[in-house]
Amino acid sequence: MPAGSAISAASRPSRSRSRRRLVGVVCVIAALSVLGLGLGFARWAGRAAAADQRAEPVTPTATTTVTRGDISTARTISGTLGYGATRVITGSGNGVITWLPAAGTTITRGQRVYAVNDQAVPLFYGRIPLFRDLDTRGTVGRDVRMVFNNLRALGYAVGGQPSPGTAVTTDAPAGAPSPAAPTDKVPTITQPHPPSKVITRTVHDGEAVLTAALITAIKAWQRHLELPASGELTVGSVLVLPAAVRVSALSAQVGAPASGELLSATSTSKVITALADQSEAAAVDNGDHATVALSDGTTAPATVTSVGTALQTPDGGDPSNPKLTITLVLDQPSKLKLVDSADLQVSFAAQTHKQVLTVPISALLALQEGGYALQTPAGALIAVKTGIFADGQVEVSGTGVDEGMTVVTTS
Structure with missing residues (x-):
């Protein structure tokens, strides 16, 4: 047994040394593993960083140009499309x-x-109606001129006309007196028709004379309409x-x-009728231009043809706030060729500054100390004063701001 104990005792140091060697190997392996993990992580991190750097987008700077032109504020009123x-x-x-x-x-x-x-009963164009029968050669007047103009426009040979200032004689019946009333004692005596009375008239501007050629033209026109070809026109025979x-x-x-x-x-022409306050209508004249917002989201230019002078209250409107009528026509009527009636918005220029520098509103940069500036692509700031704002544009002025220069904008 003592021998066995000695072996046992002798074997302990050997086991201790084996255990230390094993621990050392494990430590080396662990250290190598940690080192490998560290190197792997570093390599992965480096790749990720490089990937992030390559993936980062480069945002270009949006720019716009300073332009010169007219800019106007607008006032908008409601209008109606129709035939007037x-x-x-x-x-x-x-x-x-x-x-x-x-x-x-x-x-x-x-x-x-x-x-x-x-x-x-046909239509004649004119400003004066046929207010009397035209049945006597030599009759002078504006109604005769109306007949002359219409027959000439219809292609009939109406002949020439005396110049203004010409004296024209007209044979006008003087009218016969009533015959004596018949009685039992006095026989009825038929009086002869008195002679015609000669009237001299001077032709004025805008008048014409019922000449023989014009009477012939009237007859030809009447035959064309299958009317009695009398050469005479009576009240109500035409509508003027x-x-x-x-x-x-x-x-x-x-x-x-x-x-x-x-x-x-x-x-026959489509027009736009807008009812405006007196103050609004006072700022509008014939020939002024306006912009009409159409139902499809587009706009079309229009021109004012008349500004009414008679105040009227719209249906359901406030009687204490009567309106004046402004009539416009589209410059391009084909825009509403298929539409006979619609509610529209009409915009009139309220204030206009001509030939000024303008930029999109998005180009303005608000300064912390107040005011605005424009920024150049190089980053320099140029202080500006603003004027009219209209339709996404703004009037600008300031030292160093010139037409055609490029500035930064947000869109």
Whole structure:
């Protein structure tokens, strides 16, 4: 047993040394593992950093140019697209209506507006109506000029006319006195027709003379319309209006008396009607330009054709705030070719600065100390003073700000 104990005792140092060697190997392996992990992490981190550096986008600087031009503020009012004011057409004389046009019909010079007793009443253009019968050669007047102009425009040979200042003689019947009343004691005596009375008239500007050539033209025109070719025109035989019309509605029907309201008509051209306050209308003149916002989101230029002088209260409006009517036409009517009526927004220039420097509002840089500046692509700031703001643009001025220079913008 002592021997066995000695072996046992002798073997302990050997086991201790083996254990130390094992611990040392484990430590070396651990150290190498840590070193490897460190190197791997460093390599991975480096790659990630390089990847991040390559992935970082370079944002270009947006720029714009300083331009020179007009800039205007605007005031906007509501408008309506239509055919303008409605005119009521009334017949005259005795008879019965035998024909009427359909609503929506366009009637031009020489075309019939309605018919009385199956005789057409055509349209003539003019400012003065046919206020008397034209049945005497040598008659002078503006109504004769109206007939002359229309027949000439329709292609009839109307001949020449005396110059203004020419004296013209007209044979006018003096009128026969009434015959003596018949009695049982005094026989009836027929008085002879008295001779014609000669009247001398001077032709003035805007007048014409009912000449033989004009009477012949009237007869030719009457034959063309299948009317009695008398060469005479009677009150109510033609309807005189300033221009062509579009029938908007009928007020009568066939068989009605000819002397009442027959129909309503408007202009043939589409117009925009806007109702404005007196102060707004006072700043608008004929020929002024405006911008109309259309229903499809686009805009179209328009021109003012008239500014009304009669105050009116819109339906449902405030009676204490009457409006004036401003009428406009589109510069490009084809923009609304397929639209007959619509509500629109009309913008008028309220204040205009001509030939000033402007930039997009997004180019303005607010300064901490107050005011604004423009920034050059190199980063320099140029202080500016601002003027009118309109339509995304702003008027700018300042030392160093010139037309064509490039500045930074946010968009």
